[in-house]
Amino acid sequence: MNKFFKGLTLLVLAAFAGECIEFLLNMVLARELGEHGLGMYMSILPTIFLIVLLASFEMPVSISKFIAEKDQKYHYSMLNHVIRLTVIFSLILIPIASMILPFLSVFDSYHPLLRWMAIILIPIVSFSSIARGFFMGREQMGKIATANFTRKLVQLSLLIALYHFFQFETTTAVFIAICTFVGSELAIFAYFIHMFVIQYQKMKKAPFENLSGMTVWKNLMGVSIPTTGLRIFHALSHAIQPFLIKAALLKSGISSDIATEHFGMVAGVAMTIGLFPAFIAHSFMVMLIPTVSKAYAENKLGYLQKLLQQVFFITFIYGVPAVTFFYFFAEPLTSRFFHSTDASVYVQLLWPFFLLHFFIMPMQAYLIGLGLMKDAFYHSVWSTTISFVGMYVFGSMDSLQMHGVIIGINLGAILLTLMHYFTICKKIGVSLILVPTNRRFNQ
Numbered sequence: 001m002n003k004f005f006k007g008l009t010l011l012v013l014a015a016f017a018g019e020c021i022e023f024l025l026n027m028v029l030a031r032e033l034g035e036h037g038l039g040m041y042m043s044i045l046p047t048i049f050l051i052v053l054l055a056s057f058e059m060p061v062s063i064s065k066f067i068a069e070k071d072q073k074y075h076y077s078m079l080n081h082v083i084r085l086t087v088i089f090s091l092i093l094i095p096i097a098s099m100i101l102p103f104l105s106v107f108d109s110y111h112p113l114l115r116w117m118a119i120i121l122i123p124i125v126s127f128s129s130i131a132r133g134f135f136m137g138r139e140q141m142g143k144i145a146t147a148n149f150t151r152k153l154v155q156l157s158l159l160i161a162l163y164h165f166f167q168f169e170t171t172t173a174v175f176i177a178i179c180t181f182v183g184s185e186l187a188i189f190a191y192f193i194h195m196f197v198i199q200y201q202k203m204k205k206a207p208f209e210n211l212s213g214m215t216v217w218k219n220l221m222g223v224s225i226p227t228t229g230l231r232i233f234h235a236l237s238h239a240i241q242p243f244l245i246k247a248a249l250l251k252s253g254i255s256s257d258i259a260t261e262h263f264g265m266v267a268g269v270a271m272t273i274g275l276f277p278a279f280i281a282h283s284f285m286v287m288l289i290p291t292v293s294k295a296y297a298e299n300k301l302g303y304l305q306k307l308l309q310q311v312f313f314i315t316f317i318y319g320v321p322a323v324t325f326f327y328f329f330a331e332p333l334t335s336r337f338f339h340s341t342d343a344s345v346y347v348q349l350l351w352p353f354f355l356l357h358f359f360i361m362p363m364q365a366y367l368i369g370l371g372l373m374k375d376a377f378y379h380s381v382w383s384t385t386i387s388f389v390g391m392y393v394f395g396s397m398d399s400l401q402m403h404g405v406i407i408g409i410n411l412g413a414i415l416l417t418l419m420h421y422f423t424i425c426k427k428i429g430v431s432l433i434l435v436p437t438n439r440r441f442n443q
Contacts, residue, residue: 067137387412
């Protein structure tokens with residue numbers, strides 16, 4: 001337990017510093033791009049993240065789970081197979097992306113070179129994912145924390161430098177913002193590969209046992225395929241969400257430009273403020289996947305029950321005060337940091353989504369560690385479907401408009417939280433109030 005919380009503390013501290021930088025980054029974007037430009041940036045970002053997801057194929061999760069569950073003597077052989085698979089995967093994905101991306105209409109209103117910047121991300125992310133998964137599985141969270149912090153610091157530095165010395169029109173300014181994101185991923189790639197090669201050489205000199213390629217493939221794909229399906233669904237839904245919201249607002253009588261501005265206020269301002277403490281939830285997620293995987297493989301249900309109680313307690317301790325603060329100080333926060341007082345009401349209306357999001361992330365990590373990736377996927381499909389229906393139905397009402405969209409967002413978060421919670425309680429043998437229902441377990 002001490003090792004878990006030491007790693008968590010390291011991740012949280014680094015993530016807090018990173019989130020402070022992320023907050024400054026979004027402030028720079030909001031001021032330089034304006035409400036319309038910020039709306040454009042936030043609208044294309046989910047598509048970029050979808051490409052990143054496809055390139056990683058959730059290898060960090062599957063590799064970390066494999067490393068945590070298997071003896072160290074198998075790690076070197078597994079990594080050799082993974083590197084070969086990643087080379088093949090990249091050689092297939094890059095040509096396919098080069099043929100498809102130039103014809104996607106979602107890029108039509110953006111700089112023509114933006115498509116090619118997205119393609120450049122594929123090999124960078126693919127090979128970074130191997131090292132990230134290895135360090136996660138070994139619970140070397142210092143390297144993960146350093147990489148996460150470095151990525152945001154590099155992106156902010158590039159943004160400030162470029163926007164300070166040059167003036168860009170809106171379309172070019174959005175393109176530059178995406179370029180700085182690619183540049184930050186390249187910096188992480190260099191760091192991860194350097195650290196990975198050092199440890200790879202050490203493993204090469206140590207005794208190891210070979211695994212067949214098929215064994216490695218089955219183990220990794222058993223996690224990567226359903227988890228990637230889950231993440232692809234999330235990415236697709238987030239990519240569709242801006243257009244769904246705009247369609248609902250247009251039907252309610254709002255013009256296209258105003259709809260884009262309102263989405264920019266929700267995604268770029270309200271979400272930035274309300275989800276600021278989510279770095280703690282993300283740190284939980286990084287630590288929990290290998291920890292829960294290892295504990296469940298060793299049938300330590302008692303440990304898993306106690307850990308879940310502690311995770312929920314910590315989440316409640318930081319989540320409730322944070323959401324309360326954002327609710328009552330929404331107007332000064334949006335006005336001071338983003339010069340957008342209109343977004344304050346969205347911060348207040350979204351408080352259920354913010355609070356539940358802090359619980360959803362560690363619960364999703366629990367589901368992955370427990371081997372319940374399919375359950376997590378089905379939960380997301382149902383909750384997103386209900387959420388999208390709610391966003392469109394309520395958002396298209398002229399009496400609700402963006403308030404109706406937020407009702408749909410909150411509804412989806414409530415449903416997802418309940419489904420995750422019920423499934424985890426059943427799997428590890430606890431009641432709905434986290435009391436063990438079966439005391440015959442290993443500690």
